Amino acid sequence: METYGVWYHEVTRMKGREWMRRLTLAQKPTPLEPLTRLGELLRIDLWVKRDDLTGDMVTGGNKIRKLEYLLADALDKGADTIITTGGPQSNHAKTTAALTKRLGLHPVLLLSGKPPEETTANLLINKLVGAEVHYFFPRHPREMDDALLRLAEEMKAKGRKPYIIPVGGSNGIGTLGYIDAYQEMDQQRQEKQLSFDFEFVTAGSGGTFAGIYMGHQAVQASSKLIGVSPWLPSQEIKERIIDCIKDARTLSTDSVPLSGEPALEDLSIYDQYIGSGYAKPTPEGMKALQIMASEESILLDHVYTAKTMAGLMDLVEKGVIARGSSVLFWHTGGAPGLFALQERWSEWGGG
Known part of the structure; x- marks a missing residue:
């Protein structure tokens, strides 16, 4: 795990006969x-x-506590790309993008709405950390889930190994x-x-x-x-x-x-x-x-x-x-x- 740096600790938890890993990020x-x-x-x-x-x-x-488990699972599954979704100023999406970059992975955000005229607040952080951002117009949470699956298939076609994190983690x-x-x-x-x-x-x-x-x-x-x-x-x-x-x-x-x-x-x-x-x-x-x-x-x-x-x-x-x-x-x-x-x-x- 040395390729991901030493800025976090790993914690293991027993899940039946397997190990459920957690990163200590918070x-x-x-x-x-x-x-x-x-x-x-x-x-x-x-x-x-x-x-x-x-x-x-x-x-x-609150997003970091969830991401401690989700990003550990992504690493365990060999992912190189993390895909998630949320509103245009999503705290979850921004936090996922930033922590994904710190792990050396590629963050892809699918944000609801149209591209803003100005890049402010969380959108500015997304830009600064280098997240790949797409926009779409979901009418229901189920449409968010479907859109993430479609985007993951597009990433696979490009040779990436995506891991999906649902809205809000x-x-x-x-x-x-x-x-x-x-x-x-x-x-x-x-x-x-x-x-x-x-x-x-x-x-x-x-x-x-x-x-x-x-x-x-x-x-x-x-x-x-x-x-x-x-x-x-x-x-x-x-x-x-x-x-x-x-x-x-x-x-x-x-x-x-x-x-x-x-x-x-x-x-x-x-x-x-x-x-x-x-x-x-x-x-x-x-x-x-x-x-x-x-x-x-x-x-x-x-x-x-x-x-x-x-x-x-x-x-x-x-x-x-x-x-x-x-x-x-x-x-x-x-x-x-x-x-x-x-x-x-x-x-x-x-x-």
Whole structure:
């Protein structure tokens, strides 16, 4: 493995009689911190798991934990090209491209929409690291999957050995990263002698929520796990989460005490905070983003975490979360995409 450098460590995990390898790319553990000022405003005991601080120059957030497993699998399969997809300012696509280059492989990104007039924020990082970028117009996540398969065939025809990573890194392999993350958080929680009533996490492409759900089940946590969808209707994202859980259970070495697969009704996902669509900021989300920045000096992103925080604040206001409750917010990163909005800040309700 010396051809890939010495900037990461390798970790092995037993999978039946095989070994499931993981690269250590993230800076861990990430902090578990109180949000004292915002908690006082909301009259709750509010904490944050800072997975926006997983490290490296591209601020990859939650994506790096997934990529530790996915890129290890790609290396094990002899890939020389990594293909993935996402929105034009995709944090996942940018992080995949950057880490792929650091492994000496070739990143190919299939981004939704048309080529932008200006190369800003995550698109600029894609350009700087030398990613090969294509654009297309999917109407549904399944079309993203189909487009990745077609692009992989094109790469094979050119003599490359492609490895496909789905949108958000959300499949069984990527999900393993958030089983690890939950175990990490739970150890911190115990050390700080904390007990949470609620946990909030963004349910974007499904893999992060799936891993947290599995970790939550594994330690038999008493908190209520709530997901906020910034993209898909509740039923659809639940189905994607369950698919990730099914796949991860065939790979995970951890004992996850699930009695069969979770049913749709076992997952608590709110889709009321999507607004007019994916990656389209909402006034409520932008307000939550501004409050978080001004009270705690922590940046959310307009695509995912701002909408999740807006959901948390709304459910407190409506009494679904009682005043005085102890609440954990999983911050999954993504703030660099904000810099693509700087000239349209007031348009999106940013003031």
